[in-house]
Amino acid sequence: MRFSKLFAPTLRESPADAEVVSHKLMLRAGMIRKVAAGIYTLLPLGVNVLKSVENIVREEMMLAGAQEVTMPMVVPSELWKESGRWDEYGKELLRLNDRHGRDFCLGPTHEEVVTNLVAGEVRSYKNLPMNLFQIQTKFRDEIRPRFGLMRGREFVMKDAYSFHVTEECAEKEYLNMKAAYSRIFERCGLDFRAVEADTGNIGGNFSHEFMVLADTGEDAIVSCEKCDYAANVERAEIGLPAGEGASSSEAASSLPLPEKVSTPGKKSIDEVSEFLKVKPETLIKSLVYNTDKGPVMALVRGDLEINNIKVKRAASASWAELASEDIVSEITGAPSGYVGPVGLKGKLIADFSVRSMRGAVTGANEEGAHLRNVEPGRDFSAEYTDLRVAGSGDKCPRCDEGSFKLFRGIEVGHIFMLGTKYSESMGAKFLDENGKEKPMIMGCYGIGIGRTAAAAIEQNHDEAGIRWPVPIAPYQVCIAAVTMKDHDSLELAESLYFGLMDKGIPTLMDDRNERAGVKFKDLDLIGIPVRITVSTNTMKEESVEIKERGGETRLVGYKDTVAEIIRILKIPPSG
Ligand code: ATP
Ligand code: MG
Numbered sequence: 001m002r003f004s005k006l007f008a009p010t011l012r013e014s015p016a017d018a019e020v021v022s023h024k025l026m027l028r029a030g031m032i033r034k035v036a037a038g039i040y041t042l043l044p045l046g047v048n049v050l051k052s053v054e055n056i057v058r059e060e061m062m063l064a065g066a067q068e069v070t071m072p073m074v075v076p077s078e079l080w081k082e083s084g085r086w087d088e089y090g091k092e093l094l095r096l097n098d099r100h101g102r103d104f105c106l107g108p109t110h111e112e113v114v115t116n117l118v119a120g121e122v123r124s125y126k127n128l129p130m131n132l133f134q135i136q137t138k139f140r141d142e143i144r145p146r147f148g149l150m151r152g153r154e155f156v157m158k159d160a161y162s163f164h165v166t167e168e169c170a171e172k173e174y175l176n177m178k179a180a181y182s183r184i185f186e187r188c189g190l191d192f193r194a195v196e197a198d199t200g201n202i203g204g205n206f207s208h209e210f211m212v213l214a215d216t217g218e219d220a221i222v223s224c225e226k227c228d229y230a231a232n233v234e235r236a237e238i239g240l241p242a243g244e245g246a247s248s249s250e251a252a253s254s255l256p257l258p259e260k261v262s263t264p265g266k267k268s269i270d271e272v273s274e275f276l277k278v279k280p281e282t283l284i285k286s287l288v289y290n291t292d293k294g295p296v297m298a299l300v301r302g303d304l305e306i307n308n309i310k311v312k313r314a315a316s317a318s319w320a321e322l323a324s325e326d327i328v329s330e331i332t333g334a335p336s337g338y339v340g341p342v343g344l345k346g347k348l349i350a351d352f353s354v355r356s357m358r359g360a361v362t363g364a365n366e367e368g369a370h371l372r373n374v375e376p377g378r379d380f381s382a383e384y385t386d387l388r389v390a391g392s393g394d395k396c397p398r399c400d401e402g403s404f405k406l407f408r409g410i411e412v413g414h415i416f417m418l419g420t421k422y423s424e425s426m427g428a429k430f431l432d433e434n435g436k437e438k439p440m441i442m443g444c445y446g447i448g449i450g451r452t453a454a455a456a457i458e459q460n461h462d463e464a465g466i467r468w469p470v471p472i473a474p475y476q477v478c479i480a481a482v483t484m485k486d487h488d489s490l491e492l493a494e495s496l497y498f499g500l501m502d503k504g505i506p507t508l509m510d511d512r513n514e515r516a517g518v519k520f521k522d523l524d525l526i527g528i529p530v531r532i533t534v535s536t537n538t539m540k541e542e543s544v545e546i547k548e549r550g551g552e553t554r555l556v557g558y559k560d561t562v563a564e565i566i567r568i569l570k571i572p573p574s575g
Contacts, residue, residue: 001475001506001507001508001509002508002509002511003478003508003509003510003511003512003519003522004511004512004513006044006045006508007030007043007044008029008030008031008043008044008045008522008526009030009043010028010029010030010522010525010526011027011028011030012028013028014027014028015027015028018148019146019147020147020148020150020216020458021216021457021458021461022147022148022149022150022454022455022457022458022461023146023147023148023149023150023454025457025461025465025466025525025527026046026148026149026454026457027148028465028525029045029465029466029525029526029527030043030045030526031043031045031046031049031474032046032148032149037145037153038142038145038146038151038152038153038154039145039152039153039154040148040149040152040154044474045474045526046453046474048474048475048506049453049468049472049473049474050156050449050450050453052471052472052473052474053188053449053452053453053472054135054156054158054449056184056187056188056471056472057135057158057184057447057449058135058158060180060183060184060187061133061158061160061180063180064131064176064177064179064180065131065176066131066132066133066160066162067130067131067132067133068132068133068134068135069114069117069132069133069134070134070136071107071110071113071114071117071134071136072107072113073106073107073136073137073138073139074096074104074105074106074107075104075105075106075107075110075112075113076102076103076104077095077102077103077104077105079112079113079116079426080093080105080112082112082116082425082426083111083112083115083422083425083426084425085112086105089108091141091143092108092140092141092142092143093105093106093108093140093141094106094108094139094140094141106138106139107138107139108138108139108140109138109157109159109444109446110134110136110159110161111161111418111422111442111444112422112426114132114161115161115422115423115426115428115442116426117132118130118132118161118163118428118440119423119426119427119428119429122163122428122430122440123430123431124430124431125165125430125431125432125433127430128163128164128165128169128430128440129162129163129164129165129169129170129173130162130163131160131161131162131163131173131177132160132161132162133158133159133160133161133445134158134159134160135156135157135158135449136156136157136159137154137155137156137157138154138155138156138157138159139153139154140153140155141153147454148454149450149451149453149454150410150450150451150454150455151218151451152450155448155449155450155451156448156449156450157446157447157448157449158446158447158449159444159445159446159447160177160444160445160446161442161443161444161445162177162442162443162444162445163423163428163440163441163442164440164441164442164443165430165432165438165440165441166441167441169441170417170419170441170442170443171417173443174415174417174443177415177443177445178194178208178415181194181210181413181415181445181447182194182210184413184447185210185212185412185413185452187471188452188456188469188471188472189456189460189469189470189471189472190212190412190452190455190456190459190469191212191213191459192210192211192212192213192409192412193210193211193213193221193223193230193407193409194208194209194210194211194230195208195209195210195211195221195223195230195231195232195409196208196229196230196231196232196235196236197209197231197232197234197235197414198232198234198235198309199416206416206417207414207415207416207417208414208415209232209411209413209414210411210412210413210414210415210447211232211407211409211410211411211412212409212410212412212452212455212456212458212459213407213408213409213459214408214409214410214455214458214459215408216408216410216458217407217408217409217410217458218408218410218411219232219233219234219408219409219410219411220232220233220406220407220408220409221233221236221406221407221408221409222236222390222391222392222394222404222405222406222407223404223405223407224396224398224399224402224403224404224405225402225403225404225405226396226399226401226402227396227398227399227401227402229396229397229398229399231390233307233389233390233391233406234307234309235309236390236394236404237386237390237397238352238386238388238390238394238395238397239394239395239396239397239398239400240352240395255358255359255373255375255378256359256373257373258342258371258372258373258374258379259371259372259373260364260366260369260370260371261276261369261370261371261372262368262369263275263276263338263368263369263370264368265368266337266370267336267337267338268337269283269285269302269303272361272370273302273361276361276370276372278361279302279303280302280303281301281302281303282302282357282359282360282361283301283302283360283361283362284299284300284301284302284340284341284354284357284360284361284362284374284376285299285300285301285302285304285306286298286299286339286340286341286362286363287299287306287322287336288322288323288327288328288331288332288336288339289308289311289315289320289321289322289323290320290321290322290323290324290327291311291312291315291317291319291320291321292317292318292319293315293316293317294346294347295323295327295330295331295346295347296311296314296315296320296346296347296348296349297331297332297339297341297344297346297347297348297349298311298314298349298350298351298387299341299348299349299350299351299354299382299387300350300351300353300354300387300388301351301353301354301357301388302361304351304353304388304389305388305389306351306387306388306389307387307388307389307390308320308321308322310385310386310387310388311349311387314349314383314385314387315347315349331344331345331346332344332363332365333365333366334363334364334365334366334367335367337363338363338364338365338366338367338368338369338370339363339365340362340363340364340365340370340371340374341362341374341379341380341382342362342364342365342371342374342379342380343365343380344365344380348380348381348382348383349382349383349384349385349387350376350382350383350384350385350387351384351385351386351387351388352384352385352386353388354376354382354384355376355377355384356376357376358375359372359373359374359375360373360374360375360376361374362374390404391404391406392404392405392406410451410454410455410458411448411451412447412448412451412452412455413445413446413447413448413452414445414446415443415444415445415446416443416444416445417443418441418442418443418444419441419442420439420440420441420442421442422442423439423440423441423442424439428440428442453472456468456469456472457527460527461527462550464521464524464525465524465525465526465527466525466526466527467527467529467549467550468527468528468529468549469529470529470569470570473506473527473528473529474506474508474526474527474528475506475507475508475526475528476505476506476507476528476529476530476569477500477505477506477507477508477528477529477530477531477532477565477569478507478508478509478510478523478528478530478531478532479493479496479497479500479507479508479509479510479531479532479533479534480493480510480516480519480520480523480531480532480533480534481493481510481511481534481535482516482533482534482535482536483535483536484511484512484513486536488536488539489534489535489536489539492534492539492544492558493509493511493532493534494509496532496534496544496561496562497509499561499562500562500565503562503566503571505565505566505569505571508523508528510522510523516533516535524549527549528549529548529549529568529569530546530547530548530549530565530568530569531546531547531548531549532544532545532546532561532565533545533546533547533553538555541555542557542558543555543556543557543558544556544558544561546561546564546565546568548568
């Protein structure tokens with residue numbers, strides 16, 4: 001491609017509404033332009049990058065034995081009613097009517113369409129297993145679309161769905177996909193981890209997220225320093241530190257009884273601990289949750305945080321959210337900030353960290369008052385479980401030796417063991433060897449194509465711009481002729497351009513009538529991995545300058561240039 005013909009409107013300054021680096025740089029490099037919140041046009045450089053990611057994904061999916069299909073983006077409501085998600089999915093599902101007033105939605109994910117397809121076509125165990133994938137536009141009416149392609153409303157996803165006769169076969173495919181995903185993100189040149197994750201509103205039995213490590217990531221993940229356990233903190237279990245699980249009730253009877261103290265206007269952990277001159281770890285944090293199984297109070301030691309997803313699980317509920325003030329006062333008789341477990345009639349669950357607390361401070365279930373000298377076991381009894389958000393230094397639940405390190409990550413892929421959630425509700429059944437009808441066992445597997453490209457920038461950039469990993473760069477090599485007026489250097493630049501194209505190397509020829517400084521700035525911003533500079537100076541030595549993005553400049557003889565580029569790009573010899 002010749003830069004003079006390329007539609008890549010680069011910007012010197014970052015647009016004001018871009019918060020994260022990848023969003024800023026995609027705009028500045030002329031890769032994307034916003035059409036509406038979370039909705040973008042991809043310009044040629046953006047298309048090149050997303051196509052490269054797509055091609056890697058497609059190749060690896062095919063190698064792993066999946067077959068490509070294309071499902072519609074507009075989906076009739078009947079399919080979503082059959083699975084039950086028409087009512088469950090909430091506002092992220094964009095619903096629309098056709099001219100006859102029939103309900104449709106824009107597919108945010110395609111379990112319904114694919115399950116309906118397979119239910120209609122596959123009858124026998126002989127036609128299973130099967131894994132179908134597509135690379136297609138999704139729509140989710142995200143509450144806060146932001147960060148450019150990272151969290152769009154309209155975005156491209158690779159989604160795959162597998163169907164099986166047995167659990168074992170489904171689990172084997174899950175591992176097959178997990179391995180394919182690792183190859184995909186390795187080939188994209190990314191530093192990533194596969195972590196255990198919550199199944200969210202896709203549902204299912206267990207799942208892994210693929211996280212690209214980056215400080216700007218929206219997700220927090222913990223990984224054990226000793227073994228290979230890694231999990232999203234939303235999900236991470238915690239190993240019990242010695243003594244934490246033990247009850248304090250044996251010795252408690254000799255301790256002073258709870259005493260009410262006046263704490264007007266002091267509601268938060270910090271306010272109460274400062275006012276009473278005690279450490280936050282002496283306080284019991286008490287939060288009332290509302291769930292589909294009714295309200296529940298959850299407790300954790302004052303210096304720790306409660307994990308909503310663990311509350312949901314502990315309450316055997318399908319959703320759990322902090323209760324409104326009305327519910328809080330109905331259950332406790334006090335406003336939030338003054339509530340606690342002593343004398344509570346309702347359901348009480350507590351984190352293990354609470355069980356061994358001594359002489360704790362809690363809300364008194366009375367406005368403006370707290371209780372001192374509270375002893376778990378003596379003054380209240382709760383169901384003890386793991387409720388808190390995992391963090392750095394917590395003990396690993398698997399090896400029981402290592403402790404957690406905390407990272408931030410960007411979720412680029414997510415795989416789920418679905419079980420029979422969709423095949424049961426949508427009638428995807430097969431006849432087994434004995435002619436008996438059974439529901440198919442399913443798995444589903446997603447990758448965000450645009451988010452992967454954005455995550456690559458978060459992980460690979462500097463002050464000058466993007467530093468694309470070679471396999472997903474919009475062009476792998478660029479050639480800049482310093483003076484466009486010099487016939488010999490132009491001729492050399494042209495011959496190198498054709499030489500590289502001949503080898504199938506995507507090359508950008510900067511033939512613009514601009515100063516060298518302007519060219520270098522744009523080429524660095526766009527992030528082309530290798531730059532060749534042709535100038536009258538180096539031509540005296542029959543050489544060109546080669547510079548890897550972010551590296552040093554060096555001279556290479558004309559004749560060796562193409563071979564040297566092939567070496568740098570690590571292109572395997574053909575044949
Ligand atoms: P998140 O938790 O970030 O909202 P999710 O868990 O809802 O994502 P999945 O349903 O697992 O997402 O979708 C599969 C993949 O699609 C994700 O791993 C991510 O790469 C991509 N993806 C999901 N939502 C978006 C979005 N709004 N914009 C861009 N990519 C997305
Ligand atoms: Mg997910």
